[in-house]
Amino acid sequence: MAGPKKMIIDTDPGIDDAMAIFVALNSPEVTVIGLTTIYGNVYTTLATRNALHLLEVAGRSDIPVAEGSHVTITQGTKLRIADFVHGTDGLGNQNFPPPKGKPIKQSAAEFLVEQANLYPGEVSVVALGPLTNIALAIQLDSNFTKNVGEIVILGGAFSVNGNVNPAAEANIFGDPDAADIVFTSGANILAVGINVTHQVVMTDGDRDKLAKASGKFAEYLCKILEVYFSYHREAYCTKGVYLHDPTALLAAVHPSLLTYTEGAVRVQTNGITRGLTLFDNKQKRFGEVTEWSGKPSVKVAVTVDAPKIVKLVMDRLMFS
Numbered sequence: 001m002a003g004p005k006k007m008i009i010d011t012d013p014g015i016d017d018a019m020a021i022f023v024a025l026n027s028p029e030v031t032v033i034g035l036t037t038i039y040g041n042v043y044t045t046l047a048t049r050n051a052l053h054l055l056e057v058a059g060r061s062d063i064p065v066a067e068g069s070h071v072t073i074t075q076g077t078k079l080r081i082a083d084f085v086h087g088t089d090g091l092g093n094q095n096f097p098p099p100k101g102k103p104i105k106q107s108a109a110e111f112l113v114e115q116a117n118l119y120p121g122e123v124s125v126v127a128l129g130p131l132t133n134i135a136l137a138i139q140l141d142s143n144f145t146k147n148v149g150e151i152v153i154l155g156g157a158f159s160v161n162g163n164v165n166p167a168a169e170a171n172i173f174g175d176p177d178a179a180d181i182v183f184t185s186g187a188n189i190l191a192v193g194i195n196v197t198h199q200v201v202m203t204d205g206d207r208d209k210l211a212k213a214s215g216k217f218a219e220y221l222c223k224i225l226e227v228y229f230s231y232h233r234e235a236y237c238t239k240g241v242y243l244h245d246p247t248a249l250l251a252a253v254h255p256s257l258l259t260y261t262e263g264a265v266r267v268q269t270n271g272i273t274r275g276l277t278l279f280d281n282k283q284k285r286f287g288e289v290t291e292w293s294g295k296p297s298v299k300v301a302v303t304v305d306a307p308k309i310v311k312l313v314m315d316r317l318m319f320s
């Protein structure tokens with residue numbers, strides 16, 4: 001029998017990132033072998049600080065944190081930071097003390113390449129932010145796409161509106177050029193877009209249950225969740241929050257909870273639809289060569305067993 005799946009979480013914590021990291025740390029099916037950091041919900045420096053902090057909260061400072069890129073793959077420095085979703089500190093404006101730990105010397109891309117080389121075919125990368133680090137790993141080592149077991153991407157809006165604007169989902173919008181490199185790289189990819197994660201909602205009632213639980217993850221999350229809930233009330237008029245990152249994480253742990261389709265995905269890199277993810281469903285055999293022709297297929301999630309995902313998230317956050 002194979003042991004637990006080795007997992008690297010590329011993350012921009014982020015309130016739903018914190019939930020996903022805690023779920024992973026409480027999932028016996030996986031061993032988290034490292035966190036790599038990226039901008040998105042916060043700038044990369046703060047993402048690193050938050051990643052170290054969350055591991056300290058969990059009592060898992062043994063897990064290495066490798067800092068990722070501070071700029072996009074095209075050296076862009078005008079980043080879109082979603083602090084209005086997560087608070088200016090990324091973790092619900094709680095002013096937590098700085099972590100004691102430090103990131104390792106390797107960059108995120110170097111760490112990803114090293115671990116994929118060390119355990120060929122065994123490492124699952126769960127990418128919860130813009131895809132810059134993953135694209136850098138692909139550029140750093142031409143064998144990375146073969147060595148990495150799978151890349152589960154939280155990102156894209158497949159046949160639905162985005163959440164940055166009608167075209168684009170936040171993680172893909174964060175670095176569309178990197179996303180296009182990753183989607184066309186030939187790696188074993190599963191994309192979990194907001195067409196799926198918007199079906200997975202933690203309700204106000206679930207949050208009340210979490211508040212009554214005594215586990216350390218539940219206790220911590222109840223301190224930081226309010227900012228995320230109030231953003232959803234205002235932006236979406238929902239009585240609850242979307243479980244984006246935990247859903248992608250659990251897609252790596254229990255793939256049978258989702259269904260998916262396969263085909264090439266390209267990302268629009270400029271214009272008003274910058275960040276748009278476009279999937280070729282192969283229902284038409286095009287007479288001409290297109291920008292999708294000959295590109296490797298990826299898996300794109302289509303349906304999700306939302307009640308089971310919510311239950312797993314709740315169980316793993318309440319009993320810790």
Ligand SMILES: O=c1[nH]cnc2c1ncn2[C@@H]1O[C@H](CO)[C@@H](O)[C@H]1O
Nearest residue numbers: 016082085128163164169170171244
């Ligand atoms: O409305 C939004 N704008 C920007 N980012 C968002 C929004 N809602 C959630 N996220 C963040 O982006 C990823 C999903 O697209 C999630 O990681 C979530 O934390």
